[in-house]
Amino acid sequence: MKEETLNLKTLETQSFRQFDLKKKRRTGESIIQTLLFLAGILSIFVTIAIVYELGKEAMLFFNDPDVTLGKFFGTTKWQPGIGQYGIWALVSATLVTSFIAILISLPLGLASAIYLSEYASFKARSILKPILEILAGIPTVVYGYFALLFITPILKSIIGEQLQVYNMLSAGIVMGIMILPLISSMSEDALSAVPRSLREAAYAMGATKVETSLQVVLPAALSGIGAALIIGISRAVGETMIVAVAAGSGPNFSFNPLDAAETMTGHIARISGGDLSYNSIDYTSLFAIALMLFLLTLVLNLISQWIVNRFRERYE
Amino acid sequence: MHTNNHYPQDQDFREALGGRYRTATIWQGLFLSALLIAIISLTALIYNVVDGAFGYVAFDYKKDPAEFTSTPLTELTQDELITILKDNLSSGAYKKLENEKPMQKRSQAELYTLFLERLVQLDTKETWSMTNSLMNSEKIKAEVAEKYPTANLEFRSWLTPQFLVTPMSSKAEFAGVRTAVLGSLWLVGIAILFSLPIGTGAAIYLQEYAPKNWFTGIIQTNINNLAGVPSIVYGMLGLAVFVRVMEPFTSGSMFGVTDSNGRTVLSAGLTMGILVLPLIIINAQEAIKAVPDSLRQAAYGVGATRWQAVWYHVLPNALPGILTGSILALSRALGETAPLIVVGASTFISLDPQGPFSKFTALPIQIYQWTTRAQSEFHAIAASAIVVLLVLLLTLNATAVLLRNRFQRRW
Structure with missing residues (x-):
């Protein structure tokens, strides 16, 4: 009896060790795994590169003795070449165009989402959704x-x-049309995630379809719709080509939508399109604007994701 | 139903019910009209583009064609045209053309274009949209006769086969999208070569290897955020990193190329690659997620290592999904304009891109340039270029859908 256990033990320690696949060295596998890991963390480096490069040039801009935060946020004329650093001249146009875009896309996007999720038959959806996708x-x-x-x-x-x-x-109206599919599809996801039982409870109480949609389903999906709204704002703020073509070229502090004005993105596109010498104030100022854009959209995207995640947890 | 006694039946109730149903119909109409507005916008956009690509054009010749030939213009043959060109162009200009492409090898249409561009110097006075041309034909004719007595009026399609194969020109009548299309192809080619392997690798890592911990969570959140960063910010990143810091590499001076700076098709392609990377990763992750776990378990069961399971079982099954996602990312890259402007696409280039270190222009850049010009003939070629771009995008997306339907497996 004692000998047998001993034998088993020696077996385990001697011959079994040879077959322990976990300890087998697999160079190929580890190289591949390392490469995959590097591909995985590349995105982190992209973010770091964005923050570092934008931050570095923006610091050069703000370190210029002529530029003060007071001037930057306190005045309304933007012309870095001649010492005018009032960012509001650009921000005002971004605000106006984005506001118009949201004014158009939120009601339209939401209404089409309600139609697609609550009313449309399977067949109607299969025709209507691709049209929105083409638009997107x-x-x-x-x-x-x-x-x-x-x-x-x-x-x-x-x-x-x-x-x-x-x-x-x-520019704002067309931007609204551009964002409409995004708001519609995100809102539709939120509406479809509302459990069927809520709708059925409402019907059982005698509610009409509209009453159910607007008073039961919509409030339940409100957080998801809020996330769609925020992503929509983020898209509108970052949109470049529509405003570069149609909104005007030249900073103009104006809140009148009938005026021509240049947004932050439009300004970057126009100035960087020409021959720009590195280290000039024009060059560094573009990075300061881009950094503001990046941070703004980052915060908006993070808020939206946070809302979506919270919202998911509630029904799971 | 009607005999249900427990149901309130009195007048007030029925009126209230009718009111509620009326409200319901109105709201339903409102919801539907939102979708209709979207459809109308799309239709208007496409109509607007097509409308701009065809129409009447009033043009004049700066020199009288009779100075060069007595034959009617429409009956000129290839040989006659060559003779005319040889006789009237300076010998230097003729030699240059001959070097670009031998005269004998040029088609009659090409030679005729040269004749119009170089010798009689076609001069566009005014253009009209398709609808306007068809509806007010008589009025336009009268207007032209009055305003430009010597001008000819012709219904022209700005979108011709010639338009596709002609390089850039400073005159709208003779400009084409050849350089721009080739530039765009180089661009998306480089972008996909860069982002497809890395994106797929990242997706495999995140789905198959990464432990579920805070670090993986950060990577995932970061990728989702990168997908939402405005494209112009990627342009600034490209300008700072690829154009400036990596100039020896992207300008090709490292490899002995001397005549360029960092604003090359390589810089732009890499910028585009970074831009579509998050999209490719997210799509590839979805595709890998859809492969059922039983396949992996079966592979492990017969003794496969993790990579063997991924390479021989997961990837082949996820491939159609990954490719579909990549094609969609490609079409995003094809239409993206803002980062190209920032990275420094050249606006006027008539030579085909020769390699990764060439200066470049791209289809959306040309559209932007032509749209922002004041003269209406440039709007017409912008419309034609948009048609080309939209057809390319449609082809790509149709391929993606076909691929998905053909190879998609349901588990």
């Missing part, structure tokens, strides 16, 4: 063409001469 896939420069050469002339015939050729209104 059209390059933004094409939307710019549409804004400048279709919407602006139409607006001109309605509003009259006080509408300038380049104006924030048409």
Whole structure:
């Protein structure tokens, strides 16, 4: 008996060790695993590179003795070449165009989401959804063409001469059309995630379909819709080509949508398109604007993701 | 139903019910009209583009064609055109053309274009959209006769086969998208070569290898965030990193190329690659997630290592999904304009890109340039270029859908 255990033990220690696959060295496998890991963390380096490069040049801009935070946030004229550093000249246009875009895309996107999720038959959905997807896939420069050469002339015939050729209104409207599919599809996801039991409870109480949709399903999906709204704002703030083509070229502190004005993104596109010498104040100022854009959209995206995650937990 | 006695039946109730149903119908109409507005917008956009690509054009010749030939313009043959060009162009200009492409090998249409561009110098006065041309044909003719007595009026399609194969020109009538299309192809080619392997690798790591801990969570959140960063910020990153810091590499001076700076198609392609990377990772993750676990377990069961399970079982089954995602990412890269402007696409280039270290232009860049010009003939070629771009995108997306339907497996 004692000998047998001993034997087993020696077996375990001697011959079994040879077959322990876990301890077998697999160079190929570890190399592959390392490469995959590197690919995985590359995205972290991209973020670090964005923050570092934008931050570095933006620091150069803010370290210029001529630039003060007071001037940057306190004045309304932007012309770094001649010492005017009022970012509001650009931010105002970004605010106006984004506001118009949301004003268009939120109600339309939400309404179409409600129709698709609550009313449309399977067949209708299979026709309507691809149309929205096509709308989402059209390059933004094409939307710019549409804004400048279709919407602006139409607006001109309605509003009259006080509408300038380049104006924030048409850029904002077209931006709204561009964001509509995004808001619609995110809101639809949120609406579809509301459990069926809630709808059935409402029907059992005698509620009509609209009453169920607006008073039961919509409030339950509100956080998801909020996330869609925030992503929509983030898209509008970062959108470049529509405003570069249709909103105007030249910073202008104005909240009148009929005026021409340049957004933060449009300004970057116009200035960087020319021959720009590195280390000039024009060059570094672009990075300061880009850093602001990046941080703004980052915060918006994080808030939206946080809302979506919280919202998911509630029904699981 | 009607005999249900427990149901309130009085007048007030029925009126209230009718009111509620009316409200319901109105709301339903509102919801549907939102979708209709989206559809109308899409239709208007496509109509607007097509409308711009065809239409009447009033043009004049700066020199009288009779100075060069007595034959009617439409009956000129290839040989006649070559003779005319040889006689009237300076010998230097003729030699340059001959070097670009031998005259004998040029088609009649190409030679005729040269004749119009170089000798009689076609001069566009005004253009009209397709709808306008068709609806107000008589009015336009009268207007042209009055305003430009010597001008010719012609219904023209700006989108011709010629338009696709002609390089850039400073005159809208003779410009084409050849350089731009080739530039775009180089661009997406480089982008996909860079981002497809890395993106797929990252997705495999995250789905198959990564432990579920805070670090993996950060990577995942970070990827989702990168997908939402405005494209122009990627342009700034490309400008700072690829154009400036890595200039010896991206300009090709490391490899003995001397005549360029960092603003090359390589820099732009890499910038685009970084931009679509998050999209490719997220799509590839979805595709890998869809492969059922039983396949992996079966592989482990017969003694496969982790990589063997991934390489021989997971990847082949996830491949159609990964490719579909990549094609969608490609179409995003094809239409993206803002980062290219920042990285420094050249606006006027008539030579085909020769390699990764060439200066470049791209289809969306040309559209942007032409749209922002004041003259209406440039709007017409912008519309034609948009048609080309949209057809390319449609082809790509159709391929993606076909691929998905053909190879998608349901588990």
